[in-house]
Amino acid sequence: DQQVKQNSPSLSVQEGRISILNCDYTNSMFDYFLWYKKYPAEGPTFLISISSIKDKNEDGRFTVFLNKSAKHLSLHIVPSQPGDSAVYFCAASNTGTASKLTFGTGTRLQVTL
Amino acid sequence: DTGVSQDPRHKITKRGQNVTFRCDPISEHNRLYWYRQTLGQGPEFLTYFQNEAQLEKSRLLSDRFSAERPKGSFSTLEIQRTEQGDSAMYLCASSLGTSSYEQYFGPGTRLTVT
Numbered sequence: 001d002q003q004v005k006q007n008s009p010s011l012s013v014q015e016g017r018i019s020i021l022n023c024d025y026t027n028s029m030f031d032y033f034l035w036y037k038k039y040p041a042e043g044p045t046f047l048i049s050i051s052s053i054k055d056k057n058e059d060g061r062f063t064v065f066l067n068k069s070a071k072h073l074s075l076h077i078v079p080s081q082p083g084d085s086a087v088y089f090c091a092a093s094n095t096g097t098a099s100k101l102t103f104g105t106g107t108r109l110q111v112t113l
Numbered sequence: 114d115t116g117v118s119q120d121p122r123h124k125i126t127k128r129g130q131n132v133t134f135r136c137d138p139i140s141e142h143n144r145l146y147w148y149r150q151t152l153g154q155g156p157e158f159l160t161y162f163q164n165e166a167q168l169e170k171s172r173l174l175s176d177r178f179s180a181e182r183p184k185g186s187f188s189t190l191e192i193q194r195t196e197q198g199d200s201a202m203y204l205c206a207s208s209l210g211t212s213s214y215e216q217y218f219g220p221g222t223r224l225t226v227t
Contacts, residue, residue: 036218042221043221044218045218049215089155095214099144100146101146101156101158101206103157105154105155106155
């Protein structure tokens with residue numbers, strides 16, 4: 001079963017606008033969430049994370065929001081830049097165990113000029 | 114900090130052959146993870162080491178797969194009697210361990226079994 005879901009396979013946004021990527025999870029034992037960016041032929045690059053004790057974490061242009069009751073998180077990128085074009089993966093872990101990551105299937109973001 | 118490195122970057126092998134991949138984690142990281150990624154999917158967890166101890170293995174890791182981390186530094190992942198279904202990107206990640214949950218990934222080894 002897919003415990004972490006990214007229901008939008010792709011998203012196109014104009015440069016300068018906000019990109020919003022969404023992620024849903026089903027396992028209530030997850031207590032730490034991460035976003036990774038991936039370019040072709042490279043490994044995933046860590047972007048930003050959030051603990052379940054928070055509902056928001058910000059780092060520069062990137063903000064992650066967590067809604068525990070809805071089991072939903074989102075990544076906001078503002079302003080979007082052409083270099084942000086990549087595949088974005090949402091991942092979740094249970095820090096009480098091995099902290100292995102469970103990934104979604106990814107959302108391909110295209111930032112257009 | 115040179116990041117996580119993996120070798121080789123690409124491997125083409127014939128079905129039935131054995132292959133071995135190497136991962137060098139970030140030097141002060143005591144946790145090391147292996148994941149596998151196929152087209153259109155996110156990475157899937159295979160196994161995890163804390164120092165030299167292999168603490169968890171996924172049910173995806175059949176008995177043809179074996180991983181080691183002999184001195185708690187680099188790790189190897191061996192696949193015996195490869196099958197076409199083993200074709201994937203094999204990713205290694207490392208993390209600092211307790212109180213730090215971010216994992217840092219290497220560039221991956223792309224395996225093609227013909």
